[in-house]
Amino acid sequence: MGILEVDTLSLSFGGLQVLSDVSLDVSEGRIFAIIGPNGAGKTSILNCIGGFYRPDAGRIAFDGRDLSRVSTDRRAALGLARTFQNIALFHGMTVLDNIKLGAHAHLKTGLLASVLYWGAAHHEEMQLRREVEEEIIDFLEIEDIRNLPVRALPYGLQKRVELGRALAMRPRVLLMDEPVAGMNAEETEDMARFILDIKEERDVTIILIEHDMNVIMDISDHVAVINFGRKIAEGTPEAVADHPEVIRAYLGEKKG
Amino acid sequence: MHIGNFKETYDADEAVFRTPTVRWWMGALFVALAIFPFAADDYLLYMANLTGIAIVGALGLNILTGFAGQISLGHAAFVGVGAYTSAILTTRLGMPFLLCLPLSGLMAAALGVIVGAPSMRMKGLYLCIATLAAQMIFMFVFIHWESLTGGIRGINVPPPTIFGLKADTEFKYYFVTLPVVILAVAATRNIFRTRVGRAFIAIRDRDISAELMGINLFRYKLYAFAISSFMAGVAGCLWVNFIKIVTPEHFPLHESIRYLAMIIVGGLGSVLGTIFGAIFMTLVPEILKNILSIFQAMNPTAMSYLFPLQSVVFGAMIVGFLVLEPHGLAEIWRRMKDFFRLWPFEY
Numbered sequence: 001m002g003i004l005e006v007d008t009l010s011l012s013f014g015g016l017q018v019l020s021d022v023s024l025d026v027s028e029g030r031i032f033a034i035i036g037p038n039g040a041g042k043t044s045i046l047n048c049i050g051g052f053y054r055p056d057a058g059r060i061a062f063d064g065r066d067l068s069r070v071s072t073d074r075r076a077a078l079g080l081a082r083t084f085q086n087i088a089l090f091h092g093m094t095v096l097d098n099i100k101l102g103a104h105a106h107l108k109t110g111l112l113a114s115v116l117y118w119g120a121a122h123h124e125e126m127q128l129r130r131e132v133e134e135e136i137i138d139f140l141e142i143e144d145i146r147n148l149p150v151r152a153l154p155y156g157l158q159k160r161v162e163l164g165r166a167l168a169m170r171p172r173v174l175l176m177d178e179p180v181a182g183m184n185a186e187e188t189e190d191m192a193r194f195i196l197d198i199k200e201e202r203d204v205t206i207i208l209i210e211h212d213m214n215v216i217m218d219i220s221d222h223v224a225v226i227n228f229g230r231k232i233a234e235g236t237p238e239a240v241a242d243h244p245e246v247i248r249a250y251l252g253e254k255k256g
Numbered sequence: 257m258h259i260g261n262f263k264e265t266y267d268a269d270e271a272v273f274r275t276p277t278v279r280w281w282m283g284a285l286f287v288a289l290a291i292f293p294f295a296a297d298d299y300l301l302y303m304a305n306l307t308g309i310a311i312v313g314a315l316g317l318n319i320l321t322g323f324a325g326q327i328s329l330g331h332a333a334f335v336g337v338g339a340y341t342s343a344i345l346t347t348r349l350g351m352p353f354l355l356c357l358p359l360s361g362l363m364a365a366a367l368g369v370i371v372g373a374p375s376m377r378m379k380g381l382y383l384c385i386a387t388l389a390a391q392m393i394f395m396f397v398f399i400h401w402e403s404l405t406g407g408i409r410g411i412n413v414p415p416p417t418i419f420g421l422k423a424d425t426e427f428k429y430y431f432v433t434l435p436v437v438i439l440a441v442a443a444t445r446n447i448f449r450t451r452v453g454r455a456f457i458a459i460r461d462r463d464i465s466a467e468l469m470g471i472n473l474f475r476y477k478l479y480a481f482a483i484s485s486f487m488a489g490v491a492g493c494l495w496v497n498f499i500k501i502v503t504p505e506h507f508p509l510h511e512s513i514r515y516l517a518m519i520i521v522g523g524l525g526s527v528l529g530t531i532f533g534a535i536f537m538t539l540v541p542e543i544l545k546n547i548l549s550i551f552q553a554m555n556p557t558a559m560s561y562l563f564p565l566q567s568v569v570f571g572a573m574i575v576g577f578l579v580l581e582p583h584g585l586a587e588i589w590r591r592m593k594d595f596f597r598l599w600p601f602e603y
């Protein structure tokens with residue numbers, strides 16, 4: 001039984017069937033890739049897992065627990081973190097504050113304590129600062145930009161900061177929507193390395209949506225292919241790449 | 257950054273007054289604030305008190321609107337709630353000022369939470385209208401619940417007594433207002449050093465991803481309304497004990513708009529900007545009035561057109577500022593600082 005199970009998920013908007021009976025079984029500690037052409041429904045799957053969309057039918061279980069009655073903000077507290085296809089950082093904050101914000105659900109400071117900023121509240125913030133510095137800022141090599149407002153950063157760095165924010169959520173499962181889209185070769189390589197390190201050193205299970213087939217082949221353990229809202233193939237990267245339907249539906253389209 | 261004791265390094269880095277220069281300037285500011293009442297006349301002290309009270313109220317609104325992104329057109333009504341609460345507690349129950357102050361805040365906060373509840377379902381203009389409705393309803397209650405509020409005649413209150421001392425002059429009241437202003441500024445700064453303040457900003461910037469980050473939107477929006485109206489209530493209590501009378505006409509809609517103007521002119525989402533904005537909106541009309549009275553002395557019949565001119569000039573100044581610097585006085589200040597590198601207030 002996997003850490004995240006998606007069972008016959010269906011989703012529609014008005015008359016548009018976006019997902020039809022999609023089932024995924026994500027094993028703990030793996031990189032699980034979801035690929036498919038534009039508009040296939042990949043992001044919609046993540047939105048259902050994260051709680052932003054309510055599926056019409058189907059069940060999502062996280063660590064054996066049915067998520068359908070768990071509110072969006074509680075899902076984050078359980079250990080589901082997310083990076084977005086169109087970066088969704090908080091533009092009015094610095095890099096440091098964006099990352100700290102990721103830890104929100106694990107902190108305790110209440111309204112009154114925050115006003116006083118005394119004792120436990122102060123201690124908690126210092127502890128957080130230390131954790132963020134040592135485990136995230138160092139790891140992602142973003143020391144130089146920590147005090148800059150995020151809106152001033154180039155695209156590749158914003159993606160990195162967004163990953164940092166997701167790590168601060170102390171995820172057990174990390175949902176990443178096209179983490180290398182729009183990056184140059186060097187940035188892509190860095191990002192792929194970060195993703196592998198996160199899997200290996202932090203025991204985080206990763207669900208990765210990506211169009212870059214080189215990255216998929218390099219780092220993923222398991223690949224599911226989505227086309228027109230249906231899962232059309234699944235398996236190891238090699239097996240999927242050779243799958244005739246995949247070549248037709250996805251790779252063929254790119255090559256042709 | 258990573259040499260030495262991490263605790264001390266991070267502590268120092270997260271401190272509000274980071275560098276010795278900043279601490280020096282802050283020291284100088286406090287000294288100036290302490291000397292000021294001994295050098296100023298009653299008129300200046302009167303203006304200083306009004307400015308301080310406006311700062312407390314505007315900080316509340318900036319937390320709600322500038323930081324948390326929830327616009328309110330009813331802020332003055334909450335100042336009114338604080339003022340009435342204090343007046344009623346003082347005159348009916350003889351409650352001491354130091355108890356009235358937090359209770360006025362709490363009363364306004366409780367009502368603020370009720371008014372804020374629809375914010376879960378409403379945003380932007382819709383929320384604007386909801387808070388406008390609250391403004392109207394509170395005004396209605398101030399006017400018509402005569403047995404409690406004294407109707408349009410209002411309530412007179414005696415000067416407050418604190419630790420046996422009567423704060424019955426502008427000079428003495430300055431020492432009531434100033435500590436409350438300092439506490440309000442410190443409290444606001446503190447909020448934004450913790451997860452509560454970060455959550456406010458996240459809700460303002462992108463409420464959907466804020467929720468995906470584990471922020472309970474409803475709870476934090478209510479927190480913002482509570483804090484905001486608490487500060488409004490405290491400002492109201494300060495105000496009524498200073499002016500010594502409260503009537504409904506002190507809290508009309510355009511007073512709410514004046515508060516909005518303070519935070520917009522000063523800088524949305526900026527503590528320092530709030531202070532600048534409150535000073536600007538309190539002092540500039542007075543300065544204009546004084547300038548015009550000089551003209552009037554030269555030509556007495558000019559008053560008929562000079563008087564409206566005052567509002568026109570003031571309005572034009574606000575628009576001018578906003579065109580030149582949409583991010584408010586705080587941003588102008590920041591650029592000045594960058595220009596004079598030797599002037600390093602770090603906000």
Ligand SMILES: Nc1ncnc2c1ncn2[C@@H]1O[C@H](COP(=O)(O)OP(=O)(O)OP(=O)(O)O)[C@@H](O)[C@H]1O
Pocket residue numbers: 013016018036037038039040041042043044045085
């Ligand atoms: N909120 C929504 N309302 C209406 N239609 C939607 C909504 N979200 C997604 N869709 C539709 O669902 C389909 C799948 O969208 P989705 O974003 O999941 O695709 P995707 O596989 O992530 O594509 P891409 O590779 O371009 O990111 C698209 O046709 C899209 O227009």
Ligand SMILES: [Mg+2]
Pocket residue numbers: 042043044085177
């Ligand atoms: Mg997508």
